[in-house]
Amino acid sequence: MTAAVELHDVRKSFVTKNSTTLALDAVNLHVPAGEIVTLIGPSGSGKSTCLRTINGLETITSGSIQIFGKGYGKAADAHVLRRETAMIFQKFELFPHMNALENVALAPHLRLNLSRREALERAEALLERVGLGAHRLKYPRMLSGGQQQRVAIARALAVEPKILLCDEPTSALDPELVDEVLELLRSIAQGGMTMIIVTHEMRFAREVSNACHFFDAGRIVESGKTAEILNQPQTPRLKSFLSSLKNL
Amino acid sequence: MLEQQRSRLWTLLTGAALLVIFISLWRGFAALDYEWDFASLSEYVWLKEERAPGLLLTGLWGTLWVSALSICLGTLIGLGGGLILHAGNTFARATIQVFVEIFRNTPVLVQLYVMYFVVASAFHLSAEQAGVATLSLFCGAYISELVRGTLLNLERGPQDAALSLGLTRWQTARHVVAPLALRRLMPSLVGQYVSLVKDSSLVSVISIVELTKSASNMVAISFKSFEVWFLVAVVYFILNFVLSRLGQKIERSMSGDLHAA
Numbered sequence: 440m441t442a443a444v445e446l447h448d449v450r451k452s453f454v455t456k457n458s459t460t461l462a463l464d465a466v467n468l469h470v471p472a473g474e475i476v477t478l479i480g481p482s483g484s485g486k487s488t489c490l491r492t493i494n495g496l497e498t499i500t501s502g503s504i505q506i507f508g509k510g511y512g513k514a515a516d517a518h519v520l521r522r523e524t525a526m527i528f529q530k531f532e533l534f535p536h537m538n539a540l541e542n543v544a545l546a547p548h549l550r551l552n553l554s555r556r557e558a559l560e561r562a563e564a565l566l567e568r569v570g571l572g573a574h575r576l577k578y579p580r581m582l583s584g585g586q587q588q589r590v591a592i593a594r595a596l597a598v599e600p601k602i603l604l605c606d607e608p609t610s611a612l613d614p615e616l617v618d619e620v621l622e623l624l625r626s627i628a629q630g631g632m633t634m635i636i637v638t639h640e641m642r643f644a645r646e647v648s649n650a651c652h653f654f655d656a657g658r659i660v661e662s663g664k665t666a667e668i669l670n671q672p673q674t675p676r677l678k679s680f681l682s683s684l685k686n687l
Numbered sequence: 688m689l690e691q692q693r694s695r696l697w698t699l700l701t702g703a704a705l706l707v708i709f710i711s712l713w714r715g716f717a718a719l720d721y722e723w724d725f726a727s728l729s730e731y732v733w734l735k736e737e738r739a740p741g742l743l744l745t746g747l748w749g750t751l752w753v754s755a756l757s758i759c760l761g762t763l764i765g766l767g768g769g770l771i772l773h774a775g776n777t778f779a780r781a782t783i784q785v786f787v788e789i790f791r792n793t794p795v796l797v798q799l800y801v802m803y804f805v806v807a808s809a810f811h812l813s814a815e816q817a818g819v820a821t822l823s824l825f826c827g828a829y830i831s832e833l834v835r836g837t838l839l840n841l842e843r844g845p846q847d848a849a850l851s852l853g854l855t856r857w858q859t860a861r862h863v864v865a866p867l868a869l870r871r872l873m874p875s876l877v878g879q880y881v882s883l884v885k886d887s888s889l890v891s892v893i894s895i896v897e898l899t900k901s902a903s904n905m906v907a908i909s910f911k912s913f914e915v916w917f918l919v920a921v922v923y924f925i926l927n928f929v930l931s932r933l934g935q936k937i938e939r940s941m942s943g944d945l946h947a948a
Contacts, residue, residue: 528844533848534845534863536870550852595852
């Protein structure tokens with residue numbers, strides 16, 4: 440079976456005036472369809488960058504990315520990647536000049552060529568599903584962080600992705616709003632979506648993901664079944680990372 | 688408590704400043720020993736016998752159309768220039784940069800003379816065409832910079848979101864970047880327009896009939912320079928005040944969601 444997402448030897452370097460930084464250093468990632476994968480690691484370890492390359496928001500320096508077996512090299516069209524994936528962001532990134540309904544309806548209308556009415560109907564149904572039917576005419580600034588992230592999730596689902604990429608979906612939320620978003624992501628995960636989630640919520644990772652990859656300094660240092668690597672970390676780096684989280 | 692004291696201090700200081708200004712104006716006018724006669728200016732507003740607009744109104748019309756046309760053309764030039772500065776290739780960018788620097792760092796008056804006496808005579812342009820062209824380019828140079836700065840500082844997040852949903856670059860520009868950038872641009876754009884209306888007075892030097900030109904004619908005929916310039920200043924003020932308010936209104940309607948609770 441072809442993997443939903445396959446990263447092969449992906450490297451990405453930033454060149455600054457007097458140095459080259461390797462943001463991703465020979466990353467290999469294999470995500471079977473229907474699997475929930477979490478990427479963990481300290482800030483700046485490359486996990487978010489890795490996620491963004493899968494969506495073509497970051498170009499790669501070398502290596503290859505395949506989505507359901509379709510290739511994507513350095514110079515290929517990012518559209519190939521975006522056909523099957525959608526993304527949610529740490530800071531929601533809703534379109535501030537559109538209300539919730541328009542936020543969700545924009546991409547179905549423009550990208551899937553639904554008529555304006557069909558797109559709005561789909562948006563309405565999705566907002567209902569994320570529990571925000573009553574807020575459909577509100578603008579992002581009038582919504583709480585949790586509500587904004589739920590709109591963002593509805594917006595991502597509106598393009599019927601096979602793969603949902605989540606970039607720290609709860610990091611920018613007040614603690615009491617985290618659960619409503621995790622609850623929603625949990626229900627999407629149970630629906631059979633392939634998901635790659637960058638997260639600091641170890642409890643959530645443990646509960647929802649099959650596999651887990653630990654990033655450090657641009658490399659995947661340790662991977663495995665989530666419960667296994669979180670319970671019995673093998674590398675000193677992961678051990679110290681996990682214990683630093685426990686001390687919080 | 689401290690807050691209250693500070694507020695009272697500000698009221699006191701402002702009041703004192705106003706008093707000083709008022710007294711100096713009062714003394715100035717008193718020292719002038721001048722008999723004000725605004726009534727006689729009425730014939731410059733409307734010619735009763737000919738049933739035609741007088742010098743002031745024809746001048747006002749001139750200022751209106753010269754400014755409106757220059758604002759429209761300048762905005763187009765500015766949007767194009769700004770986009771090139773933001774995303775053009777090196778050569779195009781450098782060219783626009785040179786254009787912007789030249790028009791921003793020389794006096795409009797000099798630009799007008801060059802345009803009128805050099806460019807216009809080469810291409811047989813009328814004074815009006817030369818005047819509008821200069822003001823448009825001048826305004827366009829400033830707006831180019833405004834547009835470039837706005838696009839540069841625009842947050843990347845919503846653009847990333849739009850791209851990640853599979854929207855094309857063009858769709859992202861049209862549905863996400865443009866509305867956000869325009870909203871951010873509006874206040875400085877209105878400021879630019881207001882200053883253009885004032886700068887339009889300079890085209891009087893190449894004998895285009897507008898408010899300032901009319902005013903000097905009125906002074907030449909009537910010798911009532913105080914009244915005429917006072918009146919003209921009031922007209923400019925009203926014009927720009929209306930323009931600013933209009934801009935604020937548009938601004939508010941564009942960002943309705945930001946203020947609505």
